[in-house]
Amino acid sequence: MSALFFFIAAIGAIAGAVGVVVLRNPFYSVLALVSHLISLALLFLLLQAQFVAAAQVVVYAGAVMVLYVFVVAYVGGGEEPVTPTGGRSLRPVAVVFATALFVELTIAVLGTGLAAIDTRGPDVAATFGTPEQIGELLLTKYLLPFELCSFLLLIAAVGAVALARRRRGMEDDPATVSVHDVFTMSIPSGLGSQAESVGGHLVAAPTASAERDVQDDPAGDDTGKDR
Amino acid sequence: MDVKWYLAVSALIFAIGATGVLTRRNPLVVLLCLELMLNAANLSLIGFSRMWGNADGQIFAIVVMVVAACEVTVGLGIVVAMHRRRLPVDVDELRELQG
DSSP: OHHHHHHHHHHHHHHHHHHHHHOSSHHHHHHHHHHHHHHHHHHHHHTTOHHHHHHIIIIIIIIIHHHHHHHHHHHOOOOOOSSOSSSOOOHHHHHHHHHHHHHHHHHHHHTSOOGGGGSOOOOOOTTTTSHHHHHHHHHTTTHHHHHHHHHHHHHHHHHHHHHHSOOTTTSSOOOOOOHHHHHHOOOOTTSOOHHHHTTOOOOSOHHHHHHHHHHHHHHHHHHHHHO | OOHHHHHHHHHHHHHHHHHHHHHOOOHHHHHHHHHHHHHHHHHHHHHHHHHHTOTHHHHHHHHHHHHHHHHHHHHHHHHHHHHHTTOOSOTTTOOOOOO
């Protein structure tokens, strides 16, 4: 039974991987990677790594792939031409190289002297790979790597924001909205704001509001165009 | 199933990912193929973890997933920055690091 599940999951994983490489549209590549990740999570389950399998599905196939889908939709991801734009195509060389890599890896792994590679591994307790065990290891033996991982994630998030932000000087409309403007900005009545819905106070005196609107309009337009 | 089957699948996925990195020119797809290679490494790690009956390899796999998430975040940030600057989203056209 385990063999049947293994072959189903392995074929799914390999088919998903081939789909990522072969499909022309990046959007379909992302979808193929999602199916690949789910098949891989099944393989992890067969190896008694329940927590990693769950994290794989939730974090990878869920969160990271959604990020990919958004970026593909933003960039547009046009289908790339089959033939390269310039120069000779080195694609056959790349395929030969990858085949050689596969043969080399297979020889290295299967030709190793590890005797346990032909077994299913020792009989482990039912708690092997459960969130309890992983959590205990993460908070005792691997506490420092765990904390370093959190710092790495923070640095990556800040770096991504710094990379993808809109830089000043690239465009010729340096419209800035200060924090003070945001807090003192008045909302016209009749827009269905939350303050209105609970019958709270509406915006300040009409004259001040009209003034503020006139002041705020250009900035509002610019930001609308900008972002 | 023996552990070697998992390792063979892992090697095959790694080679497929390497093919993609070498042949595709869209940086988004190159990032996806890098993910394939990292996942193949994860499968090996978890297979060896099962082989020794030791959960340390699973911790290592989780760390690899964290590093992959960071790599994706920064890589997608670079792709978005390229798109914003009207640069061609094609790794063949980007031959220099100068902005």
